[in-house]
Amino acid sequence: MKDSEVGRVKNRAAYFGIFTALALIFSYVETLIPIRFGTPGIKLGLANLVTVIVLFRTGWKDALLLSVTRIILAGFMFGSLFSIVYSLAGGILSLAVMALLERTGKFSTAGVSMAGGVSHNIGQLVVAMAAVKTYQVGYYLPVLLAAGLITGALIGAVAGEVLKRIRNIERI
Amino acid sequence: MKKNDLILAAAIIAAAAVILAIQFFRQDNGEQHVVVTVDGDVFGTYDLAENQTIEIGKTNRLVIENGNARMEWADCPDQICVNHKAVDKNGESIICLPNKVVVSVEGSKTSSLDGIAQ
């Protein structure tokens, strides 16, 4: 390996560590915010901010690794085994949808993250329905759609700003 | 924001609105019951108009009072069901995921339709 390559690999590992730590902090902050929407599955999705940034910067593989790592670590630290399964369903579905939309190049971070927020909530709803073996839970679908849309758009707009600034810093 | 983002947002809002409209028109003012299921099996059906306290196994306690139902106590770690607001509309439910308990409000009309479907 050339020196520059070694540097890049080290750099990537360092970035990954920083992003994972950031995502974990966001997960933790979220457990402290007493927002209760009265429905399981609705969250602000702060940790998703990091996922969106990584997705747009380095691609879906890093984003997937990051969100799986974050969910498992956060689950052990502030949640339960069930919350891990529940979050993984939402996280993986949301990332798959976001990666597909990002590839088309037709959507901005806000649009991609919006779709991510909505599919995150749908993924969790499906797991919830399977867990309680009931299909009554569908009553909350409109709320979950609206919440995913709003939180996703906000997170996406912030991610867009952050990405712009990262690019500016790198240019210096 | 790109134009496609707005189209996507509009599509999501439209989907939510359609589901809301369906739910709105499905509601009726007839007799309402509270159906409790545990792990998918019906635990019991109760009249929403009658004040009562229901012990759901050893894990949850449901209170029906003044025409609405709320989870008064649960041994689950997340306490989402206990913090959930009281339910009184058809189709509304309180879910305790850890204990697999679902409390849902059903109208007489929907349950007779279900009977026909079965």
Ligand SMILES: [Zn+2]
């Ligand atoms: Zn509970």
